[in-house]
Amino acid sequence: MIELGEVQFKYKKQAMEYVREFLQRHEGSIFDQQSSYFNFFNDLVKRHPEREINNLEQVEVIKNFGGYPAINIKEVGKDFVSISWNKCITGNKASYKLKLRMAMRRAIIDQIMDFKDSCNEYTCSICNEDLTEKVIHVDHEKYFEEIAKEFEETFGKEWELVNLRDHNGWQFKNDSDSSNWQKFHQEKATLRLTCSKCNLSRR
Numbered sequence: 524m525i526e527l528g529e530v531q532f533k534y535k536k537q538a539m540e541y542v543r544e545f546l547q548r549h550e551g552s553i554f555d556q557q558s559s560y561f562n563f564f565n566d567l568v569k570r571h572p573e574r575e576i577n578n579l580e581q582v583e584v585i586k587n588f589g590g591y592p593a594i595n596i597k598e599v600g601k602d603f604v605s606i607s608w609n610k611c612i613t614g615n616k617a618s619y620k621l622k623l624r625m626a627m628r629r630a631i632i633d634q635i636m637d638f639k640d641s642c643n644e645y646t647c648s649i650c651n652e653d654l655t656e657k658v659i660h661v662d663h664e665k666y667f668e669e670i671a672k673e674f675e676e677t678f679g680k681e682w683e684l685v686n687l688r689d690h691n692g693w694q695f696k697n698d699s700d701s702s703n704w705q706k707f708h709q710e711k712a713t714l715r716l717t718c719s720k721c722n723l724s725r726r
């Protein structure tokens with residue numbers, strides 16, 4: 524259940540559609556604390572998974588470069604910033620998934636490096652290009668995302684993650700979780716060398 528001001532939504536999808544349409548109708552408008560829609564926006568921005576917005580003053584509805592509705596918000600005493608209203612609705616979960624994927628990728632870097640080191644022939648497994656002088660990518664024959672999903676489905680829980688000091692990534696908080704995933708990945712993943720073009724075209 525999502526509550527935005529007076530409006531309630533059973534599903535995120537409904538909220539997404541409602542907010543998108545609302546914003547399209549109000550492109551160019553600015554809503555301040557006097558507006559009857561203020562609570563609606565206040566509830567919306569408070570859901571942002573990565574920002575704490577406690578002092579909303581104004582919301583400006585704009586169109587982004589792609590022509591989609593977007594919002595800029597202003598907190599008391601601060602400048603306007605643009606935030607993703609999409610994230611406000613999808614909320615913690617979507618962002619948790621992204622963090623989890625970052626933690627998962629980080630945890631298997633050693634496996635990737637070890638694999639690279641163990642190879643003595645450098646040709647792209649897909650297009651056969653000679654990679655001796657080229658950038659070498661390590662590719663998951665079965666998609667990484669599939670393996671990650673399988674792991675989630677098998678162990679199904681919310682793993683505790685911690686933010687790295689550089690704020691540029693996430694890792695598993697518990698070593699046992701990390702090694703559990705590493706073992707799983709080691710068993711399921713078939714790695715191969717590819718050129719960058721072949722690797723990136725599979726993502």
Ligand SMILES: [Zn+2]
Pocket residue numbers: 647648649650651652717718719720721722
């Ligand atoms: Zn290739």
